[in-house]
Every structure is written in C-alpha cells, then in structure tokens.
Amino acid sequence: MPKDKYKLFNKPVLLVDQGNTRVKFAQFDCRIYAKSESYEPSIALIDYEQAAQSNAFAHVFLASVRKTDYPQWQSVKNNFKPKQISEVHSAEQKYGLVNAYREYGRLGVDRWLAMLGAYQKSLSACLVVDIGTALTIDVINKQGLHQGGYILPSVNWSVENFVSRTAKIEVKEINDIACELGQSTESCLFNGLYHSHISLIKNEFIKLKHADPTAQLWLTGGEKEFYQKLLAQQQIKVQLSETLIFEGLARYAYDKALNTPK
Ligand SMILES: Nc1ncnc2c1ncn2[C@@H]1O[C@H](COP(=O)(O)OP(=O)(O)O)[C@@H](O)[C@H]1O
Ligand SMILES: CC(C)(COP(=O)(O)O)[C@@H](O)C(=O)NCCC(=O)O
Ligand SMILES: [K+]
Structure with missing residues (x-):
C-alpha cells in the first residue's frame, strides 16, 4: 500500500438511495489519498442483508425522494447514531455542478446526484436519463450548468392508469415493443409511449451533441x-x-472525509 494512502473513516461508508419504488444500498470504501490527482470512487452495490449488518459501516449517506419511511431503511438506520447519518439534499451549486432550478431544493435529489455522478465521470456535456418510477431527463452543458429537464410518468405507470380509466382498453399479450406504428391495442399503447420517450431523449441528445460533440448520454x-x-x-x-x-453520494462522503479533522 502506498505511504500516502489512508482511510479517514475506519470502516466503509454506507450509501442509501431511497426511490419511490424501492430502496437501494451501496458500500463505499472512502479512502483519501494525500497526493490525490483524480477522484475515482470505489463503489459496490450491496443488498439489504449486507446493509443491515450492525457495526459494518462508519457512517451513512442517504438520499431520499420520499419521506424516509421505507421499512428497510428504518431498520438499517437503527445501527447508526444520529451524528453518523448525513442526509443529502439538492443544492444550488456544488462540486462544479450548477442547479437550473430557481427553487433548487425542489429538484429531486436523485436527479441532482445522478447528474453529479455523470458529470464527474465525463466532464463533458451530459444527458442523464433515470428510468425508475418516473422517467427523468436532465441536460448539463460542458461547463457543468444544468440546463433543465423533463419528468414523465413511466410507461408501466401510464398504462396502468390508462387501463383503469378506459372501458375498451385491455392489455392482453404484449409482443415485441418497437418505435413504430402499432397494429393491436397493446402495441399502439406501448409503442406509442416508448416511442415518445425515445424520441424525446434522442432529440435532446442530438441538440446537445451539436453544442458539444463529446456529449455523453x-x-x-x-x-x-x-x-x-x-x-x-x-x-x-x-x-x-x-x-x-451513488457516485454523486460518494462525492459528499469524500468531502466529509476531507474536511473532518482526524
Ligand atoms: N429487482 C427489482 N425490483 C424492483 N423493480 C425492478 C427490479 N429490477 C428492475 N425493476 C424495474 O425498475 C423499476 C424501479 O426502478 P428504480 O430505478 O429502482 O425506481 P425508483 O428509483 O423510482 O425506486 C420498477 O418499476 C421495475 O420496472
Ligand atoms: C421525479 C421523481 C418523482 C423521480 O423519482 P423516481 O422515479 O426516481 O423514484 C423525483 O425525482 C422527485 O420526486 N422529484 C421532485 C420534483 C422535481 O424533481 O422537480
Ligand atoms: K431513481
């Protein structure tokens, strides 16, 4: 092990991403390099059983888009003292990324962190698409200025709501989904929704590539x-x-490690 390498947290750090559908966990080995030239976090996804091991982690960083009410998170939380828990919120600007929202705190923290993760990795313009309970699209330019985004209901959510409010729409068998005209109720519905999402993503990405040919999706x-x-x-x-x-969350952990006296 090189001499200039030491860990500030004596144990790994737990990262928690609580979405609207499920809660996800990762472990971050938060090492600080005295002669740090680049920052490359080592993050491993872990399951609930691993996250719930008492005394396995020095600190926990949490990002939640709902009340922190997930039973799985609640039981993991009991392993930590209040001062070992950091909840992260969307900021006006941080780590080279500038939030486009005037009411910056209203931007979903999952969007904020995913952008931070993507921008840290590419350092070019980025289009960040998160496909969970909702579909979110966010655009960042080369300088790290968030340009804004879109929030759309997911295809499955849209279909469920649509089916429950219409008499003649019934979803039976779903065959191959494609961005083309449908010839059955199912394919008209699914192709229409997916095609609209894909066209929007494609359209925004082509615009961004015009501004910065190195842009990444x-x-x-x-x-x-x-x-x-x-x-x-x-x-x-x-x-x-x-x-x-998690890469966005790890940036916060790294910052805390750097700025906490040993
Ligand atoms: N193991 C899984 N558990 C639950 N949903 C899953 C799983 N694998 C894929 N999915 C799909 O991912 C969606 C949830 O994605 P995710 O990004 O976790 O959402 P959120 O961040 O909103 O909680 C579900 O709607 C489902 O379609
Ligand atoms: C848009 C979202 C519901 C997406 O949540 P997810 O699909 O990741 O569970 C979430 O980012 C959120 O609650 N955002 C707050 C509103 C906003 O971003 O403007
Ligand atoms: K999410």
Whole structure:
C-alpha cells in the first residue's frame, strides 16, 4: 500500500438511495489519498442483508425522494447514531455542478446526484436519463450548468392508469415493443409511449451533441437496459450505469472525509 494512502473513516461508508419504488444500498470504501490527482470512487452495490449488518459501516449517506419511511431503511438506520447519518439534499451549486432550478431544493435529489455522478465521470456535456418510477431527463452543458429537464410518468405507470380509466382498453399479450406504428391495442399503447420517450431523449441528445460533440448520454434506473436497446435501434450509443446516484453520494462522503479533522 502506498505511504500516502489512508482511510479517514475506519470502516466503509454506507450509501442509501431511497426511490419511490424501492430502496437501494451501496458500500463505499472512502479512502483519501494525500497526493490525490483524480477522484475515482470505489463503489459496490450491496443488498439489504449486507446493509443491515450492525457495526459494518462508519457512517451513512442517504438520499431520499420520499419521506424516509421505507421499512428497510428504518431498520438499517437503527445501527447508526444520529451524528453518523448525513442526509443529502439538492443544492444550488456544488462540486462544479450548477442547479437550473430557481427553487433548487425542489429538484429531486436523485436527479441532482445522478447528474453529479455523470458529470464527474465525463466532464463533458451530459444527458442523464433515470428510468425508475418516473422517467427523468436532465441536460448539463460542458461547463457543468444544468440546463433543465423533463419528468414523465413511466410507461408501466401510464398504462396502468390508462387501463383503469378506459372501458375498451385491455392489455392482453404484449409482443415485441418497437418505435413504430402499432397494429393491436397493446402495441399502439406501448409503442406509442416508448416511442415518445425515445424520441424525446434522442432529440435532446442530438441538440446537445451539436453544442458539444463529446456529449455523453447516461442511462440509469431499473429499466435502463430496455431503453438502451430501443436507443441502439436508433443508432444512439449510451453509457449505462447502475451507480450514478451513488457516485454523486460518494462525492459528499469524500468531502466529509476531507474536511473532518482526524
Ligand atoms: N429487482 C427489482 N425490483 C424492483 N423493480 C425492478 C427490479 N429490477 C428492475 N425493476 C424495474 O425498475 C423499476 C424501479 O426502478 P428504480 O430505478 O429502482 O425506481 P425508483 O428509483 O423510482 O425506486 C420498477 O418499476 C421495475 O420496472
Ligand atoms: C421525479 C421523481 C418523482 C423521480 O423519482 P423516481 O422515479 O426516481 O423514484 C423525483 O425525482 C422527485 O420526486 N422529484 C421532485 C420534483 C422535481 O424533481 O422537480
Ligand atoms: K431513481
């Protein structure tokens, strides 16, 4: 081990991302390098059982888009003293990223952290798409200025609501979904919704590429692989990441480690 390497937290740090559908956990080995030139967090996704191990973590960093009411998070929380818990909120600007919202605290913290994760990794213009309970799209320019975004209900959520409010729409069998005209109720509905999402993403990405040819398109969230497939059919190449939100959270942990006297 190089001499200039030491850990500030004597144990790993736990990262928690509480979305609207589920809560996700990761472990971050928060090392500080005295002669740090670049910052490359080492993050591993872990499951609830690993997260719930008492005494396994020095500190926990939490990001939640709901009240922190998830039973899984509540039981993990009992392993920590209040001073070991840091809840992160969207900021006006931090770590080179500037929030486009005038009411900056209203931007979903998952969006804020996913942008921070993506921008740290690419240092170019980024389009960040999080496909979870909602579909969110956020645009950041090369200088780290968030340009704004979109929030759309997910396809499944839209279909469920639509079906429950219409008499003649029934979803039976779902065949191959594609960005093309449908020829059954199911394909008209699903193709229409997915196509609208894919066209919006594509359109924004093409605009961003005009401004910065090195712009990157990042996909995260539960349905990212499916969107990757649909975008590939449109000749759009994406960066997939399961850990964007955690990479944003890890930046906060790293900062706390740097600024806490040993
Ligand atoms: N293991 C899983 N558990 C729950 N949902 C999953 C899982 N794998 C994929 N999904 C899909 O991902 C979506 C949830 O994505 P996620 O990004 O976790 O959402 P959120 O951040 O809103 O909680 C679900 O609606 C489902 O379609
Ligand atoms: C848009 C969201 C519901 C997405 O949540 P998710 O799908 O990740 O659970 C969440 O980011 C949120 O509650 N945002 C607050 C409103 C805003 O971002 O303007
Ligand atoms: K999310």
